[in-house]
Amino acid sequence: MSSIASPAAGSRVVVARGPRPQSLTAGRIGLYCFILVTAVYFLAPLYVMLMTSFKSMDEIRLGNIFNLPQHFTLQPWIDAWLHACTGLNCTGISVGFTNSVIITVPSVILSIAAGAINGYALSFWKPRGANVLFAILLLGAFVPYQAFLYPLVRVYSTLGLFNTLTNIITVHIIFGLPVMTLLFRNFYAGIPMELFKAARVDGAGFWRTFFSVMLPMSTPIIIVAVILQATNIWNDFLFGLVFAGRENLPMTVQLNNIVNSTQGERAYNVDMAATILTALVPLAIYFFSGRWFVRGIAAGAVKG
Template sequence: MMPTSVPIDAYSPHGRKPKRIMEPRRIMLYAVLLVAVLYYILPLWVMVMTSLKGMPEIRLGNIFAPPVEITFEPWVKAWSEACTGLKCEGLRAGFWNSVQITVPSVIVSMAVASVSGYALSFWKFRGSEVFFTILIFGSFIPYQVMLYPLVVICRELGIYGTLPAVILIHTIFGMPILTLLFRNYFASLPEELFKAARVDGAGFWGIFLKVLVPMSVPIFVVATILQITGIWNDFLFGVVFAGTQNWPMTVQLNNIVNSTQGVKEYNLNMAATMLTGLVPLTVYFLSGKLFVRGIAAGAVKG
């Protein structure tokens, strides 16, 4: 089932050693890399600069210029006053909604998927691979295809428009990638360890909790990073399943920027954008290579 594997830990560069004197070819190389850097980094620069300016300064019409007068007022306003539709209480509520959605979703989805991955690698039974194959292929189906039936199911369960619904949906759609991640990780552990634990009389849960989980901290960290960013950034499931009172930050940001009437307050918009992006960006910059490992490992699906 695993067609391709990206060797994520192979970090030895090819090519010649760097020469001390810069030859023209290497100058070209760095020039191209730096032009690309501009494309990627300018939006972040613009975002930060705009969010620190007052509206009069923005009307001068230079998005790249740093603020003459730094003001944090847009940030305060975005956090506690901006209008997200009918209410004008800022992104604060959305932030806490996102926390309330993300934390349990991350925990539940990882618990379910790690147990499935463990069972799939050590306790195979007739048909287990078939279900897994369906799960992996299912991950390619566009969400829109399953969206409405899931709404019906959530309504039947009486949880539509509540936090449990959106947690359930995140658990479901996180399952293929996480199960794959855990399955591949557990499969890379020596099978003899599992055998030794069985001879030692540990059962399904004993082996998982006492032997495997303690030695799988790295993969749990990778999965956590993957899930925090993924769920925090979600828009579709939040807007459909969470219910208006639980709308996550992404939905509220979109409302602030795109649903307000009248004059657009760009500095406020950018401050709100920064606030929304802050959690995944922090996770990204703190985790460094682990993030790369996570998405590369997560990407090797199918």
């Protein structure tokens, strides 16, 4: 049998030896086609939006939406930021930006603090009724907000808080509570109970254990929570619309007002610049957080 292995004269038999030759299979080509098509679908709107925002209205009317701007201009961005009108008020979307920052920062901090304390108490201390509390909170995350809205409007009106910053911030805390509690509860459930027991043997109480042992370990989940809440609250439209009040309208609501209620001719370039500006904060969070963003999706979601 050794004759087969020895190269016979004139034989062109290829002996399988060494690394397998690479070949581009049909499946591989199909795969890259799929990737290309889907990439275009996901990227095209962003591309179009950017291109539009750098064109003049004349160019928009004449050219097509995929063309590069021939006369590059930053004027739409300036207009969007400083002069875009909602009704008679032409102060640009910068006002909305400021409002969104003022709303988002305290809402994120306070809702995370509340979620962390709840999650900690629920997963380690399990006080009486903890399961009931958690079940209602979870259900609350699914209930259509419309079922809460009107009574909340009445309550805030009665308290004299309707359409104030306090109003919109507390609403974000209230409705951020389920996801934040869930997030932290699941995180703490993954921490060995023995660590908690060790702290108890060492004599640490509820708050001592929380601040000295648990909180220092919670950095990863706090990052996830910040990403999740900052994005959610920045992107909120419904609560801002109902509760924020005319003075505090967040950027999303103002954007919609600018784009969807312009009198006269619509300035698509300004609209698109304003849209990009509104999306900028969550996009920045997304691009800078990388894998943390995905962790947020999985963590906030997996258990519903």
